[in-house]
Amino acid sequence: MNDNLVDAVISPKGSLSVLSRAEVGKLLDASQGGLHRLLRSCALAVLNSGAAMDDGRELLERYPDFDIRIVQEERGIKLELKRAPADAFVDGRMIQGMREHLFAVLRDILYVSEQIVGNPSFDLSTSEGVTDAVFHILRNAGVLRTTMHPHLVVCWGGHSISREEYDYSKVVGYQLGLRGMDIGTGCGPGAMKGPMKGATIGHAKQRITGGQYLGITEPGIIAAEAPNPIVNQLVILPDIEKRLEAFVRVAHGIVVLPGGVGTAEEILYLLGILLHPDNAGMPFPLIFTGPASAKDYFAQIDDFIGVTLGAPARRLYRLIIDDPAQVAREMQTGIERVRQFRRERDDAYYFNWLLHIDREFQRPFVPSHENMAALDLHRDQPPHRLAAQLRRAFSGVVAGNVKDEGIRAVEARGPFQLHGDAGILEPMDRLLAAFVAQNRMKLPGKTYEPCYRIVR
Template sequence: MSDLLNGPIQITPDGALEVLSKKEVALLLDSAHSELFETFRKCALAVLNCGTHLDDSKAVFERYRDFAIHIRQQERGIKLELVNAPASAFVDGQMIRGIREHLFAVLRDIVYTSQQIVESGAFDLNCPGDITDAVFHILRNAQVLIPHRPPDLVVCWGGHAISPAEYDYSKQVGYELGLRGMHICTGCGPGAMKGPMKGATIGHAKQRLYDGRYLGISEPGIIAAEPPNPIVNQLVIMPDIEKRLEAFVRVGHGVVVFPGGVGTFEEILYLLGILLHPANDDLPFPLLFTGPEASRAYFERINAFLVQVLGEKVRTRYRIVVGDAATVAREMQKGLQAVHRYRIKVHGAYYFNWRLVIDPAFQQPFLPTHEKVARLRLSLDLPPHELAAELRRAFSAIVAANVKELGILEVEHHGPFEIRGDCRILEPLQRLLDDLVAQKRMKLADHYEPTYRLIPS
């Protein structure tokens, strides 16, 4: 049986998108904006390909290279016409409703970002304050900011390539969080991004909470490798990885980290680099690392690496809990209560963490090339929060080379990225990366060929 649906198929929005104006549709169809439309086409394909076992964006796009999508403007709104779409997005010829909502969420965010953020002239995206404002406006336009709701949104990070035991444990943590009335935000993909949402649905159902939030935040570079899982009921597409990460820490009230690969380490270094900034010393932000008992050595390696490269102070910003989902939920609940008290004290907003100081090094987009990666400053002479920013970029380069189309092409054409730096950093980093390869956390494929080379100085 073919994995493509014979078409064309036409679909209309279902409460997921305001009507587009003729000007907005023309923007997508204008030949001068062909790159914008191609971004939309690839993100749309990623959404339709939900449930895939491919985590290689380039391979996904090659497999469905004949997929096409057309926008049809009508006075009553718009229709999308799909040609050679993945059959898994349909049941008896009808598109699955959740996938249809995700598809129009993609269209909403790509049009809004292009027209209102990039081309409007209202934001200087080289200015830290304007970048944060842009993140706020994209989230507000997606209607995910809820003004008067006390802190209850837990961001869950972790890998898509995890063991069955780790996936089951992530569901158990989600269940315990859901029983206590907390809601879930993840990177929206499979594995440790899906498990907590799945568990929370049961916890919410037991407590008769019918407004469960399962917020997924993605970006065009990663969405094909990590397509939105079917539990996500609010999907937001940020323009790049840096704005995606800022969205997580601005809208979320606490973070739980499950086992993962280099993408998870990128997220860890991003958040710890922010929390280690002196301006954020007194700002409560609960951060828990957790997994089943079998993952204990994994977290011991994380802890040793972080302390060795960022210093003893880093221990004060997180807690490791192994094999005890209920304790994770109780600790997070206490953390959110502290966040609530703090926001009341400083008259802060519940729905967006304006007070969190984010250094520009964490906000500026880093598009990894061999030249840029070779120039990274991996030195213990840097303040910890600045070193974390440089390390985050190193991990971002490896993520790109593993699963993102442009990063894969960069390595195919020029060979592995060369990461240079202090041997006191690169030696523990090499041990960490070797562990991730040995544990098959880099990719879903059985064999992994390293896309990086560490060169100590």
Template sequence: MPNDLMLRARISPKGHLDLLSRQEVTALLQVNSGPLARIFRNCSLAVLNHDEYQIDDDQALLERYPDYEVQVIQDERGIKLELRNAPAAAFVDGELIRGINEHLFSVLRDLVYIDSGTARQFDLKSSDGITNAVFRILRNARVLKAGLEPRLVVCWGGHSISCEEYDYSKEVGYQLGLRDMDICTGCGAGAMKGPMKGAAVAHAKQRNSCGQYLGITEPGIIASESPNPIVADLVIMPDIEKRLESFVRLGHAIIVFPGGAGTMEETLYILGVLLDPANARIPLPLVLTGPASAQDHFALMDRFLTETLGPKVKNLYRIIIDDPEEVARYVVKGVREVRDYRRATEDAFYFNWHLRIPLDLQLPFAPTHENMRTLRLTKDRPVNELAGDLRRAFSGIVSGNVKASGLKAIAEQGPFELQGDISIMKPMDELLAAFVAKQRMKLPSANKQYTPCYKLVGA
């Protein structure tokens, strides 16, 4: 057992769940037993871990703190959380850091709301029903900002990146912040933290006290990628598909920094959406960017996309290398076009209702060995559907790399098998090999060499 433990602490909500009805208190107390208990324990431990120990294996984190416990308790004014054997780094002079306090109660808020909503409120079998669920979860978390001009930039990128790439993402965030853009990321480390940190400094310089630093995650990811301390608003979505839909419905522009399989999954998701003919006229600027050292990375990524999805896919994104100011200028120009389009079509600024996301991109994909093996990675189908299955392939690789369920499946049954056209498998093999060579799959470990969780058939 590590000796850096806070043996016992009792904390009250600050900003979240501080005004509750008796019925809401009863619902929250149910977290102490049943299926939510384990999920809340794992997610809350990840929040308490914040960025003290960079671990992208949730099992390793659980093994470090095997005696950690969390209980929801009732008092005369609502609820409190009782923590035992929690990481001491989350406390200062015996007091829990305020940002971590907010994150803990955000996790509790979302898990309970999702659990109750799934049973009684949400229709999760239709496309409109799923979009409604995404909207209501975000609204319940109070992250939808009505009345504001479009300015939320979604930033995707790897948690396992070089210092140079991290500094570059921070500089891009800084340039965006100087132009009063807000930041939304997957809430973890690396390229998810850099843009927020840069924007926070720029907002301070511009005396902008209303900047938004939004982190969106899901239970299978948060335990492997703890929220970074810059995140002011943390939202837990039920699964990766609803997390991805949240990004594209909330964001007014998307920036992709260097990353690995997870970043590729996100990129293929938005391209699958934009390749749908129904979305052909909807503006959503998409930029791929990194420092000069990342030029080969994006060239390989660009080649993979054009060889698998066709040359027209290049019209949907722009690659900008080593020029943070140009990235910010391009994004601001694109966001203005989004604003004008939303006004002309009477769509909301805070949620992109007009964007069509087909049901097959919304339904959760379980990356089992059978499901991975039966993905149709062939070119005899609409290109947006192929992008969807490629997204699922990379989602499975992410699961096999860092998620408890995926790690367990790989340990028991060996690597996932992916098969398809040689014209798809060959560039995919080249891209994944480059991710492995550059240590973009997982955080580097002194004790372990990365073992692929996948096998490409036909490559």
């Protein structure tokens, strides 16, 4: 039992100071669309920011009595919290950043439920409809900076990294910040926090105010990777596929730092998109980087990409080891090419409409035992489609590692089974085994039990 808990009533911050009766009903009653359960789990994750935890089920079990209710008043709404983590408060008042994130949760959950799901204006069975939905969610969250020239760098990397890798990620962020670039990440700890922290110093030295530190997440992962305190704009997409699309639509370039299975999933997602013939020739700066100690890690990633997707995929990124300033210079040059490309085609700077995303990368993948076993991990398909299948395989491993439903499924039925060509599965097995050996699957001090089994 956790006694370090607080009851509180919180006033709105930002939007959604007024809700309709129907909206309040959905948020209070799980039978009316299931929103109360979703609101409760996402809100608890936000209030748990900074805790050393990467298990969504563990978070829910640690605070079994936590609850959040909507209080409808004459002048608007308030949120009533019961047995909330005390670390979210200072002298009885909720920390401002957490309060903002809490209402971002409410905003995004309601918007998707009320405006996206079931709305005939968004045909989610088509690629265009999904992209339009992603755009509207981001616009509603107020994160699209329409008057800015391109300068948003998304940084991907893991939550379970070494101190040296974390410190390196801060220097990368610092060098990007010195050059006026904003940062977007998956919003959690580790390599998601480091670049933001470094960029705040770079911005401060250049007297840049209003820097954007954008966190993009989804309900299945937020409990395991709570938003770090530096995130000043938080967006919750409804699933991992729309989250990944949001990353690549708003990014003007992407830096990949050391990580684990989730980072590998992100890499495969982007490479699969860039390998599609319709995206040939589109500038999209992509840099893999880490300290000298991460050289072997990236060599393993590079080898896996070469063996499975081939040389064309390897030509889509630059590998820069132990040189944060060079990373920032290369990114700055790459983003200038992006600016020229979009200006010549009259495309928006703030959202990459021209990027073609195949339906295979948009269709939500449920990592059940049946779906994991049915993945087409064979070579007799174009590289961009193989990348889509590999992305789903890694997504299933992420679910089995940290997501509440995935953990419960593995406990009930054993590890997921993966079938396919030996030339695909053996490199994948080597890469996953390396992640385990390097403690990239779980936070330090936690024993990793594999949630997958490769069937040859």
